[in-house]
Amino acid sequence: MELDLLKEAFDRVAKKQKQSSSKTLDIVNQIEKEIEQAITKIQTTSNHTSVLTELKDKLNELAPMNQLDSNQKDINLALAKYTKLLEKCFQPDISRAYRNVDTDPHVLNEIISTHFYRQGLFDLGDCFTNEAREPNAASLKLPFVEMYQILESMRERDLEPALAWAAKNRGPLTQNGSTLELKLHQLQFVEILKKGNRDEALKYARTHLARFAATHKGSIQKLMACLLWAGRLDQSPYTEFTAQAQWEELAHELARQFCGLLGQSYESPLEVAISAGVQGLPTLLKLSTVMAGKKEEWQNMKQLPVALDLGREFQFHSVFVCPVLREPASEENPPMLLPCGHVLSKQSIVKLSKSSTRPFKCPYCPSEATISQCRQLHF
Incomplete structure (x- = not known):
């Protein structure tokens, strides 16, 4: 219900803004038209004074500043009502919902730097580390630079950097039960076949796919059947190998595996913490208000006296x-x-x-x- 009221108030502000913008544009066009007509008259007559006097009278009649002030007042009135409604529906002071925890500023700076690098915002990460005077945090950048270079190559349909990384990390990937290297070779094999190079595809399969035959017999058999459809895979029973989703899913899996080998979670810890905090904020604010009414300090408690359900997306282990x-x-x-x-x-x-x-x-x-x-x- 509160969200519906907020939406209605926001829509009113947006409508007033559009109306004001339209009226302002009309006023400017009218002024421009009058000035152009005056310029034309000046060029055709010697009585410039009368033309300018007439122009002044018309501009005074239009009263553009009065009209603009009226439009702005309407916007300000709608905006003031929307602001009051926001303050009524939302708690502007959220400081009561957090607990004072001793935090190492260097660790916090590294978390923020890693978040920027993880998102591929390398310039922003460098700027933050420089301003925060955390030169050691810059070392966190290099692995993610490599990851984004690989992902960028994949977007350009170049699998060589990804294959080289998978081969270099074959041991830990195999130990984790990953099939990433097989999927990369599979995709490369299909790309060769799409060009109609059956012999080259067969040679590639013997070189790179043969060692997976014992453990992934079914997948290899399907790939070998694709040889019969070289150059026309889109008409074959194996069109799933040519889908764009194959590239997107593989890029997502590579990024996840890459972060895993770095000892990092795929999701940004900072983003997860903020998202969880936003979900739990209403409950914590209500709790702080209740405890304040009882003259008790909930920050001194070892555990929350109420359940804080954040949903399954924030359940990482039992x-x-x-x-x-x-x-x-x-x-x-x-x-x-x-x-x-x-x-x-x-x-x-x-x-x-x-x-x-x-x-x-x-x-x-x-x-x-x-x-x-x-x-x-x-x-």
């Missing part, structure tokens, strides 16, 4: 929270599976048993167990 201690599991306090099937944290089990050999009762069912009977779970 987290077990002990139902007894109400604390997330950690390496020192891992989740443990009881014989009855319930799961508690290790510290909870130790507190419940009070002894390594003494049986304890599960807090959720009548079953009993000992610490030795519990098994650690790995998420």
